[in-house]
Amino acid sequence: MDIKLKAGDIRNDLVKRVEELSGQNVFSCYQCGKCSAGCPSVPFMELLPNQVMRLLQFGQVERILQSNTHWVCASCFVCSTRCPKGIDIAAIMEALRQIELRKNQDRINIWSIDAKKREELPAIAIVSAYRKLTA
Ligand code: SF4
Ligand code: SF4
Structure with missing residues (x-):
């Protein structure tokens, strides 16, 4: 992943919004990849679930929103049940969808x-x- 950071990117307003809507701490993720390993929608995703988590940690929410990942997510909760850190990744995907839907587009x-x-x-x-x- 090519990530370019600007000052103020980390835990910016959009990251805080994702955390608020999902009730999750995105900084708990330590990139084990178990979420992506179990996700049945991965073949159709532009970003894998663990890549979404990493981008969130770098404040790159807009980059995630430009991908199809949160729309392709089937809300099956496999990722959430597999995460050793107890992160509800499905809730994070829903939060990303909500941010888009609330733009009324x-x-x-x-x-x-x-x-x-x-x-x-x-x-x-x-x-x-x-x-x-x-x-
Ligand atoms: S809830 Fe979404 S991201 Fe998680 S395993 Fe299912 S399809 Fe993949
Ligand atoms: S399973 Fe949990 S800790 Fe592992 S990469 Fe996914 S979100 Fe991060």
Whole structure:
């Protein structure tokens, strides 16, 4: 990972927000990698769960938010049950999603999907996308 730090990056406001929303101390992580080793979504993630933790420790929240990791996370809690430091990484992923969702930005426009494909989509997929990706 190429990390460039500026003064005030460590435990900046966004890191404090993640800690507040998740109730976790991101500085407890000692990079054992057990969270990533057990995560079933890793093949689809741009950053691994332990890399998310490391970036949080360096105050690089925006960099995490630019990745797909917190959206790909399936909230299965494997990481949280495996962490030897008792960190609830799933709660941290949820906090990252909440920070994005609270920006009130819609991330899908259902009408941009081809009409035929829209008819074929399972209703639950549309409802789920609206719940997860719209403000
Ligand atoms: S909760 Fe998310 S990050 Fe943790 S193991 Fe499951 S998919 Fe991976
Ligand atoms: S399992 Fe826990 S201590 Fe290990 S890398 Fe993941 S968050 Fe850090």
